[in-house]
Amino acid sequence: MKQSIGHKKLNPLQGVLLIVCLMAILFLVNYLAIDLFGAWFSRISERAGGLAGLIAFWVIGGFIALQVLRVYIARISYTLTEDLLRMSRFYGKRERHIEDVYLSQLLFVGAPEDAQKRYGKLRCTRATHPSCKLERTALVYKNSAGTRMALIQADDELKAALTQRVKRK
Numbered sequence: 001m002k003q004s005i006g007h008k009k010l011n012p013l014q015g016v017l018l019i020v021c022l023m024a025i026l027f028l029v030n031y032l033a034i035d036l037f038g039a040w041f042s043r044i045s046e047r048a049g050g051l052a053g054l055i056a057f058w059v060i061g062g063f064i065a066l067q068v069l070r071v072y073i074a075r076i077s078y079t080l081t082e083d084l085l086r087m088s089r090f091y092g093k094r095e096r097h098i099e100d101v102y103l104s105q106l107l108f109v110g111a112p113e114d115a116q117k118r119y120g121k122l123r124c125t126r127a128t129h130p131s132c133k134l135e136r137t138a139l140v141y142k143n144s145a146g147t148r149m150a151l152i153q154a155d156d157e158l159k160a161a162l163t164q165r166v167k168r169k
Contacts, residue, residue: 002078002079003077003155003157005132006090007129026064029057033054070130073091074091075090076098076128076153078152078154080158080162085162087100089127099125101141106139107142115140115149116138119147122148127151129153134155136153137159
C-alpha cells in the first residue's frame, strides 16, 4: 500500500503567477536589505554597510526559497509492506529516506496527545506536509535507539492497516 501527500499540482497560470510573485518579493527584499539595512550599517563604514545588506539579502532569500521548496515542491510518501512502513520525502523525482518503522516493533497508533500521555516525551520524527489537511497520527515504535515516535498524515486506509497490525500483537 502506498500513500503520497503534498501540495496539489499548480496549473501553468498558477506556476507563472507564483514565479512572478517570488521575483517581486525578491526585488523588494533586495531594496530593503541592501538599501535600507545596508545604509544603517554604513554608519560604521561603507564596506560594512554593503556586506551587511548582501548577507541580509541572501539570508532572507534563502529562507523564502526553503519555504517554497518545503510547501510547493516536496512530497511525503508512505509505503506499507508486509513488515515495514517506509517514510520518504521526494523533491521532484529524487527520494530522501526519512525513517523505516518495522511493524513488529510498533507499539501504538493514535493521536499525538494520547501517545504523549501514554509514553511521555519521546524523540519525534516528523513525516508531515504543511499543506496537507489530514490529521496527524502518532506511531510509537522501538528501534535500536530505544522507543521513538513518528508523526505521519495517514489516510483512513493506511491508518486502519497500521491499527490492525498493532491489535494483532
